[in-house]
Amino acid sequence: MKKLNFKLVVYAFSILMLMACGDDDSVPAMDDVEGDEIDDDESEVDQIDISTLAAKFYNTEAVSVAFDDTWVTITSSNLPDHKSMYYPMNDPLYEAYDEPNNPDFKKNPGEIGAQNYVFKIPRYPSEATNKESTPMGPMGVSINSVVFFNQEAAPGDDILEELNTFDQFEGHPAGDAYHYHIEPIWLTENKGSDAFLGFLLDGFPVYGPMENGKTITNDDLDDYHGHTSATADFPDGIYHYHITEDLPWINGDGFFGVAGTITQ
Ligand SMILES: [Zn+2]
Ligand SMILES: [Zn+2]
Numbered sequence: 001m002k003k004l005n006f007k008l009v010v011y012a013f014s015i016l017m018l019m020a021c022g023d024d025d026s027v028p029a030m031d032d033v034e035g036d037e038i039d040d041d042e043s044e045v046d047q048i049d050i051s052t053l054a055a056k057f058y059n060t061e062a063v064s065v066a067f068d069d070t071w072v073t074i075t076s077s078n079l080p081d082h083k084s085m086y087y088p089m090n091d092p093l094y095e096a097y098d099e100p101n102n103p104d105f106k107k108n109p110g111e112i113g114a115q116n117y118v119f120k121i122p123r124y125p126s127e128a129t130n131k132e133s134t135p136m137g138p139m140g141v142s143i144n145s146v147v148f149f150n151q152e153a154a155p156g157d158d159i160l161e162e163l164n165t166f167d168q169f170e171g172h173p174a175g176d177a178y179h180y181h182i183e184p185i186w187l188t189e190n191k192g193s194d195a196f197l198g199f200l201l202d203g204f205p206v207y208g209p210m211e212n213g214k215t216i217t218n219d220d221l222d223d224y225h226g227h228t229s230a231t232a233d234f235p236d237g238i239y240h241y242h243i244t245e246d247l248p249w250i251n252g253d254g255f256f257g258v259a260g261t262i263t264q
Helices: 002-021 026-045 050-056 159-165 185-191
Strands: 063-067 071-076 117-122 140-142 171-174 177-180 196-200 205-207 226-229 238-242 261-263
Touching: 050 063, 050 071, 050 196, 117 140, 117 196, 185 196
Parallel strands: 205 238
Antiparallel strands: 063 071, 071 117, 117 261, 140 196, 171 177, 196 205, 226 238
């Protein structure tokens, strides 16, 4: 009550001063008292809560999602729920594969093994002032627990040659860590080509290659491989990435937003 009375006094005093002598100095004094409250209201409008997508992570034997006021924490053992030639031969999800139309097809030496990834991503993602490069290794996680890697191969390897090592669902392992560099066709075939597919580490969502019945190309996207528009999950609009058919596929020049952390 004391503060309110004080503000009323200042306000009344300012009006009196304006009416009495038009003294400009009294106007900023009134603005200072009320300015903070107005700024707070504006910043809350910009916040979009991504925890509303937690239930989309469906392969619950391999991925779980928790959240608090600041972070969404996604714990993943990174085990695809689809068949792969990279599962050990005694695993029920092992399935032999070759690609007769591709003379360069070859299998990587690794087999799929369980990982222990913990992604801490911002619950209310925000654009970064200085855009950070994506790391080698996991840069995001998909709704079936499998991690997203960027468009770079390990030093000394060529990502375009590695395309020849992808399995029947377009993933492959590095060591025993399975991952997607390009469209995860198991997910887009089952959930839809315009579906939410996962998050990058900055908390912005990743969608498939379609939007409103149109195929998104790299030309539709910014340097970070995203844009801001309405999606089925965020009808008021949100920044989001799209996976496109052409290099760099998932992300371009780095995270659009302020990235969280990953432990493994
Ligand atoms: Zn790879
Ligand atoms: Zn879009």
